[in-house]
Amino acid sequence: MSExxxxxxxxxVIEGVMMRGASNVAIAMRAPDQQIVVHTEPLSGxxxxxxxxxxxxxxxxALWDAMGLGMRALTISANLQSGEDEQLEGPALFLxxxxxxxxxxxxxxxxPAALGHLAERFIGINSWMGNFLEGLLRLALMVGYIWTIxxxxxxxxxxxxxGAEHKTINAFExxxxxxxxxxxxxxxxxxxxxxxxxxxxxxxxxxxFSLLGPLPMLERLVSRILLIPVLTxxxxxxxxxxxxxxxxxxxxWLVKPNLALQRLTTREPSAEMLxxxxxAFNAMRARxxxxxx
Numbered sequence: 001m002s003e004x005x006x007x008x009x010x011x012x013v014i015e016g017v018m019m020r021g022a023s024n025v026a027i028a029m030r031a032p033d034q035q036i037v038v039h040t041e042p043l044s045g046x047x048x049x050x051x052x053x054x055x056x057x058x059x060x061x062a063l064w065d066a067m068g069l070g071m072r073a074l075t076i077s078a079n080l081q082s083g084e085d086e087q088l089e090g091p092a093l094f095l096x097x098x099x100x101x102x103x104x105x106x107x108x109x110x111x112p113a114a115l116g117h118l119a120e121r122f123i124g125i126n127s128w129m130g131n132f133l134e135g136l137l138r139l140a141l142m143v144g145y146i147w148t149i150x151x152x153x154x155x156x157x158x159x160x161x162x163g164a165e166h167k168t169i170n171a172f173e174x175x176x177x178x179x180x181x182x183x184x185x186x187x188x189x190x191x192x193x194x195x196x197x198x199x200x201x202x203x204x205x206x207x208x209f210s211l212l213g214p215l216p217m218l219e220r221l222v223s224r225i226l227l228i229p230v231l232t233x234x235x236x237x238x239x240x241x242x243x244x245x246x247x248x249x250x251x252x253w254l255v256k257p258n259l260a261l262q263r264l265t266t267r268e269p270s271a272e273m274l275x276x277x278x279x280a281f282n283a284m285r286a287r288x289x290x291x292x293x
Contacts, residue, residue, distance in 0.1 A: 059236025
């Protein structure tokens with residue numbers, strides 16, 4: 001297609017898929033009675049502000065808002081399966097996000113940094129090797145965590161819906177009619193996936209942290225926390241840039257590791273899962289078109 005298509009994204013939820021447009025989001029879920037239930041709501045006003053258009057800063061804003069939106073979507077899908085009607089919002093939402101973020105920073109940033117520092121001190125390796133070892137530990141923890149949770153049957157179903165989300169967006173971007181039969185033929189991987197973002201962030205951390213040279217333990221740990229926003233902004237812009245230049249051969253090679261890692265977070269979806277993903281996408285697109293009139 002010659003014209004530039006809108007940039008859509010999504011996320012797998014419990015027995016469903018969330019699709020996000022420019023101004024609204026739609027969540028389609030397979031209910032216990034096997035009916036497809038669709039929930040739509042507008043995006044926050046931040047997406048209409050000028051801040052979201054500022055390079056690098058937009059990465060921080062988008063990631064924070066995506067975390068909140070993703071948790072809300074997971075809550076809505078969980079409530080549908082359980083029959084409850086309690087929403088995660090307000091202080092409870094921010095507390096959950098903050099706790100999850102703190103645990104992730106501790107496990108994937110501070111723990112590898114501490115181990116890298118100890119290796120420099122007791123094994124006698126230099127700071128460059130210590131930072132490289134830290135990066136390898138961070139990468140191993142991330143991949144190991146994804147692989148481990150991917151063994152859980154319920155998470156495997158979520159990963160299948162993740163695959164359905166990717167296939168649906170790939171089919172739309174290729175101009176194909178969105179039917180389960182057509183969508184099933186498209187790739188499980190997508191260059192704008194959050195998995196690709198995580199791998200890019202980890203790899204960039206090796207380079208950025210190495211530039212700091214040797215640091216005492218406390219300064220090393222503090223630097224890792226303070227530089228997370230910088231890594232987030234850099235990774236966001238990198239993913240955005242590569243997704244728009246996939247026609248360049250060199251970019252095609254650059255994104256291969258990102259696409260390869262997605263094989264751990266996606267599974268082949270069933271036709272019923274594709275129906276749910278397509279329903280979410282069509283609901284989001286219909287709402288987008290209504291608002292553009």
